[in-house]
Amino acid sequence: MDVFKLLSRSAKPVQGTSQHHLPSSGEATNPQLFGHAEASPPTANSSKKRKRGVNGGDQPTALPAELNFFGNAHNTGNVNGEEKKQKGLPRKESRDERTAARIKAGDNDEEATLGAPEQMSVVNCKRVLRGHKLKITILEEFLAQEPDTALMEKPRKKQKRREEPVVPLKKAKNDKTQLYPEPLATFAELRSRYGVFRRLTENLEAQGYTVPTEVQLGGLPLLLGDLECHARGDRDENLPTKPRKTTAGQGIDLLTIAPTGSGKTIAFLVPVLNALIEENKLQHESEDSAEVGPRAIIIAPTKELASQTVNEARKLSIGTGVKIALMKKGMEVVESLDVETEVDVESEEGQSEEDASEVDSDDAKSSSKPSHKRRRAKTTKAAIIVATPLSLLNALKKRDGQIASLPSVKFLVLDEADVLLDPLFREQTLSLWKSCTNPLLRISLWSATMGSNVEELARKTIDDRWDSLFSTKASRGPARRPLIRLVVGLKDTAIPNVAHKLIYAATEQGKLLALRQLLHPTATPSADTTPTLRPPFLVFTQTIPRAIALHAELLYDIPPEAGGSSRIAVLHADLPSTARDSTMARFRRGEIWILITTDLLARGVDFRGLNGVVNYDVPNSAAAYVHRVGRTGRAGREGGIAVTLYTKEDVPYIRNVANVIRASEKLRGKGGEDEGEVKQWLLDALPTPSQRDRQRLKKRGIESRRPVAGQEGKEKSRARISTKSGWERKMENNRKGAVSGSQRRKEAEDEAEVLIGDGGADKSDFEGFED
Numbered sequence: 001m002d003v004f005k006l007l008s009r010s011a012k013p014v015q016g017t018s019q020h021h022l023p024s025s026g027e028a029t030n031p032q033l034f035g036h037a038e039a040s041p042p043t044a045n046s047s048k049k050r051k052r053g054v055n056g057g058d059q060p061t062a063l064p065a066e067l068n069f070f071g072n073a074h075n076t077g078n079v080n081g082e083e084k085k086q087k088g089l090p091r092k093e094s095r096d097e098r099t100a101a102r103i104k105a106g107d108n109d110e111e112a113t114l115g116a117p118e119q120m121s122v123v124n125c126k127r128v129l130r131g132h133k134l135k136i137t138i139l140e141e142f143l144a145q146e147p148d149t150a151l152m153e154k155p156r157k158k159q160k161r162r163e164e165p166v167v168p169l170k171k172a173k174n175d176k177t178q179l180y181p182e183p184l185a186t187f188a189e190l191r192s193r194y195g196v197f198r199r200l201t202e203n204l205e206a207q208g209y210t211v212p213t214e215v216q217l218g219g220l221p222l223l224l225g226d227l228e229c230h231a232r233g234d235r236d237e238n239l240p241t242k243p244r245k246t247t248a249g250q251g252i253d254l255l256t257i258a259p260t261g262s263g264k265t266i267a268f269l270v271p272v273l274n275a276l277i278e279e280n281k282l283q284h285e286s287e288d289s290a291e292v293g294p295r296a297i298i299i300a301p302t303k304e305l306a307s308q309t310v311n312e313a314r315k316l317s318i319g320t321g322v323k324i325a326l327m328k329k330g331m332e333v334v335e336s337l338d339v340e341t342e343v344d345v346e347s348e349e350g351q352s353e354e355d356a357s358e359v360d361s362d363d364a365k366s367s368s369k370p371s372h373k374r375r376r377a378k379t380t381k382a383a384i385i386v387a388t389p390l391s392l393l394n395a396l397k398k399r400d401g402q403i404a405s406l407p408s409v410k411f412l413v414l415d416e417a418d419v420l421l422d423p424l425f426r427e428q429t430l431s432l433w434k435s436c437t438n439p440l441l442r443i444s445l446w447s448a449t450m451g452s453n454v455e456e457l458a459r460k461t462i463d464d465r466w467d468s469l470f471s472t473k474a475s476r477g478p479a480r481r482p483l484i485r486l487v488v489g490l491k492d493t494a495i496p497n498v499a500h501k502l503i504y505a506a507t508e509q510g511k512l513l514a515l516r517q518l519l520h521p522t523a524t525p526s527a528d529t530t531p532t533l534r535p536p537f538l539v540f541t542q543t544i545p546r547a548i549a550l551h552a553e554l555l556y557d558i559p560p561e562a563g564g565s566s567r568i569a570v571l572h573a574d575l576p577s578t579a580r581d582s583t584m585a586r587f588r589r590g591e592i593w594i595l596i597t598t599d600l601l602a603r604g605v606d607f608r609g610l611n612g613v614v615n616y617d618v619p620n621s622a623a624a625y626v627h628r629v630g631r632t633g634r635a636g637r638e639g640g641i642a643v644t645l646y647t648k649e650d651v652p653y654i655r656n657v658a659n660v661i662r663a664s665e666k667l668r669g670k671g672g673e674d675e676g677e678v679k680q681w682l683l684d685a686l687p688t689p690s691q692r693d694r695q696r697l698k699k700r701g702i703e704s705r706r707p708v709a710g711q712e713g714k715e716k717s718r719a720r721i722s723t724k725s726g727w728e729r730k731m732e733n734n735r736k737g738a739v740s741g742s743q744r745r746k747e748a749e750d751e752a753e754v755l756i757g758d759g760g761a762d763k764s765d766f767e768g769f770e771d
């Protein structure tokens, strides 16, 4: 029995989306989104800019035949080595030295570690990076400067110090500097170039990854190397690599904006795991006692994403000795701290949420519920802790309300950083950031979308933290790490490998009809009309009550032969953890085909075989749209469909979504006025929402779909999802009212008749007539 056929009621598939093109039907052939044609050498006129360079980018010698970086990258460096020799520039040693240290530390695969390939020239690096739409910019650069010893010896008055702060480091801001680090051509280079531990690369290989995705080919060299990258802009593009002096060994802080499903998790996990394996080995060799406390913290906005990250990290860490733990309520992080370890077990689940559009109510809300049952906390011995902000914050909260510090933490990763630094989680995230007091802390922020305000906040927090650590008279401080920004593709744009459909449904009832039409198409669809959506897919609503209501409405739409109501489920933050976990597991196993949810699942969650996403309620922002539709088309898979239903209430705001679709279609090559889903005439016709409107929408969603707290009746009616119009419902209610009224009247009459029959009074009261 073809269950998909049953669900789609024998409809023929849309042209061009035959089953073998659907994302769920197989592995992606190429996880990279851009630069597939990179291997072919450029034509003479392909880069006018290069002519300005010293040697001229159009010279054949500047673009050698080894440009097939993804075929045999190890050959690419020879020419560059020659170039360097000719120019008399020093060859860098640091990688080899590091590799030798690795071997000494016990990772003895000499064959793989020796003979690291030579470096590419800047021209080649630039070509590859541009081909893959990677832009790497240095946001802030900090140069070490000798501290003023006079100031160190003579403490100044408070007033004076404020006027002339003692800053042992000179800060040099340069917003325009672009970097061209050598991209990672193959995963084998992790070992040969960066001396990554064998076990880690084997575990990566075991996952079946063959080609690094864009964020991995750009991000891993930045995080694993010593920033020996090309720091000059267009002017000096033909000059070879010059290692940066200021930051060797210190690493960098990184802000990454890369498309959804582009493999950011691997990009941040590999460097952290590698560093921790190294640390373990060195500790073991020197027989030092193991450091107390976690060494890396990964923060994610939802439990679902956090537990997915733990799974990924555990797969990569098999046999390495690095322990990873998912932060749970009741877990103690650092034993020696006098933290509030006794926890309320009952209040752990099902905290309610005011607004379902928020990412995870459990974390966004404070946990000030009274305790019912208490149990002792366990101290985790894990080196890496993956947590939602509130779960970790609760574990660090001391009895006096202060947050305990985590000096052992050297890596802080903010996954979905823009939402973690959004007002909903900002305070919690910044408190955790502040609690990581280790001066060597390396921070990396990751997301598919990042507003400039979030970038600015990240920059400022890094600045302030550094100043508070090293601006005192006595502290000299290490050389300041630079903050680098890596952008893959077009910032804040949906992935190009998903087909977008924007459907006007006019009213709420129209949306339900349209969704049913998607589920059970009656007419043969064509590429231009309503798309056929094949399970499994996700349906997003604005609020929890609406998700529940839609689930109730669609529950019996799936024929019993196809599994009936068990094939459709709802997942939201008001459900207990166990129910959430079980629904996720059933959806991943393919037992659930249609999962109705809120923005709880909009970010980070990776369902490999998801065929589509339905925005039953329009997302609250362009960023929300990017993340929601990014649940399909993961790792470069083709065939995903994103359907957005909108009503007349959405029209004032739909332009945000239309713009994202248009930009994504341009990336796909459908940039013409009359091409793609969003035609120019539609864009011209749509109103542009004001900044205020956009902010209000982001915060509250469409007002008429919001539940009204404390007004049970209204709340219900607003959440109601039904094909019946308001007028029909009113008439139905009137009919129901009339029927129940007549029933009441009838009952009253019957009662009266009984009383009359009985003489109209209570027998017990009747004492009889007196003689």
Ligand SMILES: Nc1ncnc2c1ncn2[C@@H]1O[C@H](COP(=O)(O)OP(=O)(O)OP(=O)(O)O)[C@@H](O)[C@H]1O
Residues within 6 Å of the ligand: 031, 208, 209, 210, 211, 212, 213, 216, 258, 259, 260, 261, 262, 263, 264, 265, 266, 447, 448, 603, 604, 605, 606, 608, 630, 634, 635
């Ligand atoms: N090099 C690779 N080759 C093939 N698949 C990969 C590669 N790297 C990661 N993947 C797969 O790509 C999928 C998406 O990865 P991941 O969840 O890390 O994406 P992401 O960039 O974090 O997305 P989001 O922004 O939605 O959180 C996963 O299924 C992962 O296994």
